Amino acid sequence: MKTDGRLARMLHVLVHMGLLGGRETSERISQMLNTNPVVVRRTLGALRDHGIVESEGGRGGGWKLVRSLDEVTVLDIQRALNEGAILPAPLSRDHPSCPVERASNSVLQMAHAAAEKELLERYAATTLRQIAEMAIIDQGKVPPKLA
């Protein structure tokens, strides 16, 4: 299964934006993410539609985090990127009326629901501020002069 790296990238860049405070162009952000400005505009566009960042065109324009780092959770970003289930159960639909298929699907459905609940709780409990603080501590652990 291929992983979707947008959530990790958005967490990364939003924390940078929150720490820097000002407006950043998609060009600069694309350098932070080692990718293309269009990819940045495409993905940040979803966050703008959910009121997490704002964009401004023209000279001096760019992207800015609207809410405080304390007010944004990992779950907020996840929901902005994808409204559906995070861990959809991989069910089969070969013979929907077959009791065995239904029982198999039911088992998978319940297990995935429990896993998703665990994931959602942690996503909801983690703010961008906490990530920023982890990063600052990490930075202190490995001073440039010593590492």
Next chain:
Amino acid sequence: MKTDGRLARMLHVLVHMGLLGGRETSERISQMLNTNPVVVRRTLGALRDHGIVESEGGRGGGWKLVRSLDEVTVLDIQRALNEGAILPAPLSRDHPSCPVERASNSVLQMAHAAAEKELLERYAATTLRQIAEMAIIDQGKVPPKLA
């Protein structure tokens, strides 16, 4: 993200095979799964390599469940199909030395590990027998004459 339907399909068909008791051809199994015999041979081949089913070629050949329904868990099937992580965290690798990227990845890694642990526990606690019993009860709930 596209889902991988092999686990659900294998649970479905293994329960049928366990209840029927005998040997089934990939042609018949493909009808249970509403698909192609080659898909069946491909997927059941992975289970054979893990000692869950056996295959025999030639006339009268086919596939047979080697272990009892009580002895096979959902986790056994999952592991036979895919040895890797079930819920790999979608991390970014844009700037591996950036503390912010590392902190973001760390948060995602821990959350997914917790979710996967929950999922594994349920997979390990569910046997094919339990699925078979659920199917039988389900069948009783909706008698053909009434449904």
Next chain:
DNA sequence: GTTATCTGTAACAGATATTGTTACGGATAA
């Protein structure tokens, strides 16, 4: 008002993974 910046989007190729098909070689029992 012209120009240099920036965003918004369409369009298309590339990578990856499962699924569906066809084709054919090899093995086994009647």
Next chain:
DNA sequence: TTATCCGTAACAATATCTGTTACAGATAAC
């Protein structure tokens, strides 16, 4: 010897994210 069946290669179809190029529209500087 023949009718079955598995094993596997090969290829197209599908789906999703990603990377790129191209261009239209908006905005501030001059």
